[in-house]
Amino acid sequence: MRDATRHPLHDLHDAVIVGAGPAGLAAALMLGRTHRDVVVLDSGTYRNDPTDAMHNVLGFDGVEPAEFRAAAHRTLAAYDTVELRRTSAHDVAPLDPAAPADGFVVRTAEGDVAGRRLLLATGVRDELPATPGLAELFGTVAAHCPYCHGHEFSGTPVAILGAGPHAPRVAGLLERIASRVVVLADGADVDPQVREALDARGVAVRPERVLRLERTALADGHPGARAVLDGGEELLGGVMVAPALHQAAPFAARLGLELRDSGCVAVDAMARTSMPGVLAAGDLAHTADFPMPLASVTAAMAAGQLAAASIDSDLLTL
Numbered sequence: 001m002r003d004a005t006r007h008p009l010h011d012l013h014d015a016v017i018v019g020a021g022p023a024g025l026a027a028a029l030m031l032g033r034t035h036r037d038v039v040v041l042d043s044g045t046y047r048n049d050p051t052d053a054m055h056n057v058l059g060f061d062g063v064e065p066a067e068f069r070a071a072a073h074r075t076l077a078a079y080d081t082v083e084l085r086r087t088s089a090h091d092v093a094p095l096d097p098a099a100p101a102d103g104f105v106v107r108t109a110e111g112d113v114a115g116r117r118l119l120l121a122t123g124v125r126d127e128l129p130a131t132p133g134l135a136e137l138f139g140t141v142a143a144h145c146p147y148c149h150g151h152e153f154s155g156t157p158v159a160i161l162g163a164g165p166h167a168p169r170v171a172g173l174l175e176r177i178a179s180r181v182v183v184l185a186d187g188a189d190v191d192p193q194v195r196e197a198l199d200a201r202g203v204a205v206r207p208e209r210v211l212r213l214e215r216t217a218l219a220d221g222h223p224g225a226r227a228v229l230d231g232g233e234e235l236l237g238g239v240m241v242a243p244a245l246h247q248a249a250p251f252a253a254r255l256g257l258e259l260r261d262s263g264c265v266a267v268d269a270m271a272r273t274s275m276p277g278v279l280a281a282g283d284l285a286h287t288a289d290f291p292m293p294l295a296s297v298t299a300a301m302a303a304g305q306l307a308a309a310s311i312d313s314d315l316l317t318l
Contacts, residue, residue, distance in 0.1 A: 012114050013037045015104050015311050018251065019121030021046050022297045023282030025072040025145035027119055030308030032079030036315070039113050040076075041106065043088040047123045047248065047283060048297075050139030054147050057297045068297075076149075085110065092118065092251045094277075101276040116318070117311045120251055120265065120273075121304060126243035129161060131186070133213035133225075134241065140240040141215060141225045146173040148296060149238070155179050156222055156237020163190040163205060166242050167198035172234045174240070175201060182234060184227060186210045206234065213239065245293075247284055260286045264293045271307035275313075281307040304317045 017024045020042030031038045048054060055061055060068050076082050089110045091107040094100035095114060100177060104118040105121075126144065128134050134142055142161075143149035147302035150173065160167050163185040171181050183190075185197060186211035188201040190198075198205060208229040214221045218224045218237055227234040245263055252259065258274035264286035281303035288294040294303070 011118060012103055013039050014115060015039075015117040015119060015308075016104065016113055016115035017041065017119045017121055017147075018092065018106060018249070019043075019119075019282070020084065021121060021123055021282060021300060022068075022120070023050075023123075023300040023307070024121035025069070025076065026301040026304035027121065027311075028076055028084075028283060028304075029072075030078070031303045031312060032076060032082040032251060034312050035081050036312060038082050039115065040070070040082065040084045040087050041108060041113070042084055042086050043122075045248075047125065048139070050074055051143075051149075052140055054297055055151065060297075065279050085113070089249070089251070092254060094255075094275075100278070104277065112281065115131060116277070118278045119304075119307050120249075120278065120284065121282045121300075121307075122247070122251065123283045124245045124248035124264070124293075125248045127246055128241060128243050129186075131161065131210050131213060132223060133215075134161070134239075136147050137213055137215060137225055137239065138181045138241070139222055140215070141236075144241055144243055145295065146170060146177070146240060146248040150174060150177045150240075153178060153238030156218060156224065157182065157235065158238040158240060159227060159234060159236050161239055163188060163194055163198075163208070165194060166189070166244065167194055168201065168203075170240055170242075171198060171203045178237070180204075182206060182236075184208075184210050184229070184234070187230070193237075206232075208232065211280060227238050245283075249284075252280070252284070260288075262286050262293055270310040271303060272310060277309045279310060312316060 014036040017040045062115045087108045095103040105114045157180040160183045210233040211228045214226045216226045265280040267285045282300040
């Protein structure tokens with residue numbers, strides 16, 4: 001991995017990658033292996049910060065996210081054309097607004113860095129419901145993805161917080177994992193179609209408002225949560241929640257990139273955004289072929305690799 005002192009900040013690099021999660025790191029590796037001159041900007045803040053272990057990642061199942069990043073950094077250190085800068089970006093802009101494909105400048109606390117192509121891999125942030133105690137549990141006893149965290153709740157009662165249209169599908173994913181599934185409607189009305197779908201799966205609905213969630217342990221010592229309701233309580237091995245997703249960085253808005261209804265950046269099959277020269281990969285990006293952004297470490301790595309191939313191919317024509 002290249003020493004930052006070898007190249008002045010004003011050099012026009014082949015690509016600047018904003019974001020050093022799985023998508024950004026995988027893109028850097030792909031570009032490094034083709035000897036592209038790449039700068040990766042790492043803010044030190046990541047979507048999976050709250051979790052104590054990442055799952056469903058071949059070779060890294062159950063590993064702390066920091067350990068995964070450290071392994072990725074060691075891998076990238078072998079490539080002289082890849083530079084990792086531990087700094088936050090605070091603005092991005094085309095070098096020439098009339099010809100954005102000519103290159104981009106990214107402003108950081110340590111100065112400007114410019115590249116012929118820009119890859120946004122800044123991810124999204126999760127906005128949790130305002131349920132007291134939920135934030136303290138999120139990433140361990142509370143989670144948003146049954147594929148990434150459901151197995152850890154095996155054989156325990158699991159609650160779905162909220163009775164929105166997502167609830168029947170999540171219940172279906174959990175029915176082979178949990179000992180029992182219950183939906184906590186939190187005082188909200190339940191759509192009749194949702195109720196019918198839950199009834200068909202034998203899923204109970206607790207209509208009461210959720211006063212708070214508390215960390216506790218089950219009788220067998222398994223980590224758990226107590227949901228204190230307005231009229232009772234539920235002792236749980238896990239809580240599934242559907243956060244609202246927001247762009248973790250303002251750069252898509254500042255560049256005027258097209259967004260999908262999900263709030264994620266619209267990209268085509270090759271990770272290209274609506275602005276020539278700008279690509280996006282990872283949780284913040286959404287192709288039209290999928291009903292939702294693919295939010296997993298493995299999917300982000302694949303998207304980063306694809307974006308890097310797209311960048312390399314594009315630069316061959318210059």
